[in-house]
Amino acid sequence: MYLSHFASLFSLALVAVGQDVSIRAVKKAFSDADIPADLDIVFNPTALLEVSLPQATGPPITLHAGINVPRNDTAGPPTFHVVGNVGPGPFVVATVDPDAPTPQAPTSAQIRHFLGGNFVNHGGLLTNSTPAISEFRQPTPPAGSDAHRYIFLLFKQSPEFATQTLVNSTTSVSLFNISQFASAVDLGNPIAGTFMLVAPA
Ligand SMILES: *[C@@H]1O[C@H](CO)[C@@H](O)[C@H](O)[C@H]1NC(C)=O
Numbered sequence: 001m002y003l004s005h006f007a008s009l010f011s012l013a014l015v016a017v018g019q020d021v022s023i024r025a026v027k028k029a030f031s032d033a034d035i036p037a038d039l040d041i042v043f044n045p046t047a048l049l050e051v052s053l054p055q056a057t058g059p060p061i062t063l064h065a066g067i068n069v070p071r072n073d074t075a076g077p078p079t080f081h082v083v084g085n086v087g088p089g090p091f092v093v094a095t096v097d098p099d100a101p102t103p104q105a106p107t108s109a110q111i112r113h114f115l116g117g118n119f120v121n122h123g124g125l126l127t128n129s130t131p132a133i134s135e136f137r138q139p140t141p142p143a144g145s146d147a148h149r150y151i152f153l154l155f156k157q158s159p160e161f162a163t164q165t166l167v168n169s170t171t172s173v174s175l176f177n178i179s180q181f182a183s184a185v186d187l188g189n190p191i192a193g194t195f196m197l198v199a200p201a
């Protein structure tokens with residue numbers, strides 16, 4: 001009796017936190033939001049990527065695929081966890097906005113909001129000891145735009161990634177192409193991902 005009550009409180013708490021719990025549901029959410037087509041990626045995840053946004057007051061917001069997050073709550077930088085048997089790493093995390101300046105006419109997309117490598121798996125927590133190529137950039141959809149999709153993808157890092165010269169910290173973040181980049185540096189397909197929707201503040 002006590003135990004089952006405790007268990008249901010625990011599952012309520014999981015729902016309240018709201019992170020992704022089903023790979024199938026994440027894959028469906030990506031498809032429903034046209035993400036594989038718009039990013040030109042194959043999305044067959046084998047793990048869950050948990051992305052948490054720290055808040056000035058209160059607990060962090062942990063994303064689930066398709067969550068709407070108020071722009072003011074997206075300052076970041078995010079922390080990353082992986083749930084699944086993916087090995088020790090290293091991993092690459094990429095975050096892109098394919099909807100800039102608007103989803104109807106994304107003429108400057110993709111915007112690269114984060115690109116970092118050398119993430120290693122500490123019991124699920126992903127930490128990097130080297131600066132990211134592109135540190136996290138807060139979503140800033142322009143006034144009048146519909147919400148943008150901000151898509152986080154986890155890749156297994158290739159040896160080619162470490163020596164790539166396509167993108168560095170001074171490269172424009174506009175007109176990025178994650179599938180082209182992933183293919184050029186041999187990252188393969190993403191192994192996990194999630195996304196949020198952010199409307200203008
Ligand atoms: C967001 O933050 C800005 C500046 O800090 C503030 O002016 C604005 O009222 C905030 N908007 C909401 C919806 O909290």
Ligand SMILES: *[C@@H]1O[C@H](CO)[C@@H](O)[C@H](O)[C@H]1NC(C)=O
Pocket residue numbers: 165166167168169170171
């Ligand atoms: C970044 O890459 C550009 C070429 O794309 C190059 O001209 C520049 O020197 C590089 N900057 C750094 C800091 O490596």
Ligand SMILES: *[C@@H]1O[C@H](CO)[C@@H](O)[C@H](O)[C@H]1NC(C)=O
Pocket residue numbers: 040109110177178179180183
């Ligand atoms: C990104 O590059 C791929 C080739 O890898 C191409 O098919 C696709 O159209 C490009 N996407 C954009 C938005 O330019």
